[in-house]
Amino acid sequence: MGMLLESLRKLQKIEQDIAHVRGRIRVRTNAVNVQTRKIEKLEQERDSLSAQSIDRRKLADSLELDIKDRDAQVLSFRAGLNAARSNKEYAAILTQINTLKADSAQIEDRELTVMQNIESLKTQIDEIATQIESEEARLNEINSQSEKELTKLNGMLESLNKTREGATEGIPAGTLSTFERIAANYEGEAMAMIEIHGRKPPHTYICGGCFMGLTPEHANALSLRDEIRTCDNCGRILFIDPHAQQ
Numbered sequence: 368m369g370m371l372l373e374s375l376r377k378l379q380k381i382e383q384d385i386a387h388v389r390g391r392i393r394v395r396t397n398a399v400n401v402q403t404r405k406i407e408k409l410e411q412e413r414d415s416l417s418a419q420s421i422d423r424r425k426l427a428d429s430l431e432l433d434i435k436d437r438d439a440q441v442l443s444f445r446a447g448l449n450a451a452r453s454n455k456e457y458a459a460i461l462t463q464i465n466t467l468k469a470d471s472a473q474i475e476d477r478e479l480t481v482m483q484n485i486e487s488l489k490t491q492i493d494e495i496a497t498q499i500e501s502e503e504a505r506l507n508e509i510n511s512q513s514e515k516e517l518t519k520l521n522g523m524l525e526s527l528n529k530t531r532e533g534a535t536e537g538i539p540a541g542t543l544s545t546f547e548r549i550a551a552n553y554e555g556e557a558m559a560m561i562e563i564h565g566r567k568p569p570h571t572y573i574c575g576g577c578f579m580g581l582t583p584e585h586a587n588a589l590s591l592r593d594e595i596r597t598c599d600n601c602g603r604i605l606f607i608d609p610h611a612q613q
């Protein structure tokens with residue numbers, strides 16, 4: 368293999384290492400994001416229950432006022448009873464008192480239901496608060512693990528990038544940009560080895576990147592010249608197995 372393809376293969380090795388380290392950084396960062404979203408969802412749930420609880424509390428307060436209002440009315444009607452001038456008037460006032468009391472009893476029932484509602488909301492809110500606490504502890508754990516790992520991975524990335532810089536020296540700019548474009552498409556795998564099948568000619572040729580057939584022309588040209596030839600199907604830069612060459 369010629370110098371150009373040899374240096375591109377070295378570069379590809381570094382590119383693949385970089386892609387691998389980037390993948391590990393992604394996984395780590397993702398774990399933190401997933402856990403953060405989990406907590407945010409629980410917090411939203413808790414806030415919505417709290418809002419419901421506040422609404423219920425307002426309703427309970429207004430029902431309480433209604434009851435007090437009716438109690439006051441009952442008291443004033445009771446005073447009227449003593450001043451009643453006839454049995455009919457007395458009976459009429461009594462009916463009003465009984466109606467008010469019946470209303471009050473209904474409102475009290477409603478208030479009781481609302482209070483039970485508030486209690487059950489409180490239980491749910493407390494449960495979610497406990498969940499949030501344990502998920503936050505988990506997040507801290509993930510964060511501290513990630514921090515160490517990310518520091519390590521970023522260090523690796525930095526040193527790989529330096530190695531890469533050295534490895535690009537001597538590669539013509541046009542070739543390098545072709546290589547980079549293809550590498551970006553295939554997670555660093557810009558090159559593919561031509562697989563030669565069959566013991567005797569005519570051999571069949573297959574791209575080791577996409578496993579599609581290749582014309583013999585590529586292998587023939589590459590056995591003579593150190594040049595950039597790309598797979599007609601996937602576009603990877605082709606090379607011949609250096610060990611298979613005589």
Ligand SMILES: [Zn+2]
Pocket residue numbers: 559574575576577578579598599600601602603
């Ligand atoms: Zn291919």
